[in-house]
Amino acid sequence: TIALALEWRNLEVLDLNIIRLRTLKTLNLDFTGIDGSNLLKSVGGLPSLKTLSFKCTSQTVDQVPQGIQAIDFSKNHFEGSIPGEICNLDQLEFLDLSENNLSGSIPSCTNLPRISHVHLYQNQFSGPLTYAFFNSTNLVTLDLRENQLTGTVPNWISSLSKLSVLLLKVSGKLSLDSGEDSSLLSVGRKKLAQQGIFLIEKTLWPVISVEEVIEFTTKKSYYTYKDSILNYMSGVDLSCNRFTGEIPQEFGNMKGLRALNLSHNNLTGAIPSTFSNLEQIESLDLSDNGLSGGIPQQLTELYSLSVFRVAYNNLSGKTPEMKGQFGTFDQTSNEGNPLLCGPPLRNNCMEKSQLASGLDDSSDNQESDGLMDMGAFCICFGLSYTTVVVTIATVLCINPYWRRLWFYFIEMFVSTCYYFVVNSFHKLCPFFYGFGN
Structure with missing residues (x-):
């Protein structure tokens, strides 16, 4: 394999047709100042070229050479839509247009038959995904993070039998289809559940030398996976979207899943107990949602789990036993749930139980104190009234002065009442007399 690497060179003009490197397979012109249009016109004359890396430059690209299997045009200042020429590259297997200023919708003509890895993150793509990559059955990695996409996660994802890494973090206003035929659920049922770990087949790698790198977000940090580790990596990142509703139980069928990030959404309901079926899971992030109920005790059976985060939800009850991998988690995994108690949190479930019991007893006592025995009340009132009357009568009989x-x-009281009534009657008579006339 013949390769030419001119990265970090201060080149301005390069005509590869002149030097006629007809057996050149790999060309790396990263971080050069060479004119993109002139460069790619020259590259078009290289019949054996398989890999072209052209990132961190300051020029636009007008033409894309035919026969290319891997293109890396990331970290440029490209604007506008995806060049139509890319749709004609039937041999393309790796496409990286990330960290540009590309906009518009992702064209449906990107249904390239051999495409395996697509990186379009950190652009300005908008609108629904429609039928982009609809027939790309060899697709393994689809990274659409940090765009402005809308609509639902499309159903054609369920037809991507080799899909291993799906990244939709901060993808706009995407929503989950909550129906039984949800595309994302179909991925879980038909792909991960049946095939286990997705192996990223790098039959392309002996021919080309593009490094496949995946950044996965979990526990508020970026973790980078690259090279051979990707052979054992499958994950779903749906964080920082506006997904609502409950987490589908079918997520628990993704037995080959290594990482699942659903954080920073508006998900509600309970944590599915089916998550205990995720035997290969290493990272599970459900933080910053509106989940309620308890943490399933069955999750302690996940012996591969190294990152677990359910912070800032509405969870309640006792945390799982501090055994297995759960013995390694600190309180930051569960913080922000006021009704959750038990280690590693500082909230003691016994104290909460005693406090709740004390409040209940106090409430019961207050209620019992507030209830009055009517029989006893009547007896006491009758006795008191009789005593007062008898006492007054006795005093008046014995003492003539008090009697007078x-x-x-x-x-005096009777006279006052009598004259008040008479005077009031005389005052009202003229009023009634005038009203009658």
Whole structure:
């Protein structure tokens, strides 16, 4: 294999037709200042060229050479839509247009039959995915992070039998199809559940030398996977979108899944107990949602789990036992759930139980104190009333002075009431007389 690497060179003009490197297979012109249009016109005369890496330059690309199997045009300042010439590259297996300023919709003509790895992250693509990559049955990696896509996760994803890495982090206003035929669920049922770990087949690698790199977000950090480790990596990153509803139980059927990130969404409901079927899972991030209920105790059976995060939800109850991998997690994995208790949290479930019991007892006592025995009340009232009346009568009979004083006040009260009624009647008579006339 003949390769030419001119990266980090201050080149301005290069005509490869002149030097006629007809057996050249790999060309690396990263970080050069060479004119892209003139370069690619020259590259078009290289019949054996399989790999072209042309990133971190300051020029636009007008033409794409035919027969290329791997293209890396990442980290440029390309604007506009995806060049139509790319749709004619039937031999293309690796495409990296990430970290540009490309916009518009992803064209449906990208249904390239041999494409395996597609990186379009950090652009300005918008609109629905429609039928982009619809027939790309060899697709293994699809990275669409940090765009402005809309609509639902399309159903054609379920037809991608080799799909291993799907990254949709901050992809816009995408939503999950909650129906039984959800495309994402189909990926779980038909692909991961049946085939186990997806092996990224690098039959292309002996021919080309593009390094496949995947950045996966978990626990608020980026983890980079590359080279041979990707042979054992399969993951789904749906974080930082606007997904709502409950987590489908079918996610637990993805037995070959190594990493699942559903953080920073609006998911509700309980954590599926079927997650205990994810025997290969190493990273599970469900943080910053609205999940409720308890953490399934069955998750302690996940012996490969090294990252577990359910922080900032509405979970309640006791945390799983500190055994297996759960014995390695600290309180940051569960923080932000006020009703969750038990290690590694500082909230003691016993204290919470006693406090709740004390509150219940206090409430019961208050309720019992507030209830009155009506029979006892009537007896006490009758006795008290009788005692007062008998006492007054006895005093009036024994003491003549108090008796005369008592009758005097009675007479004054009756007289006052009588004259009040008479005066009021005389004042109202003219009013009624005038009203009648």
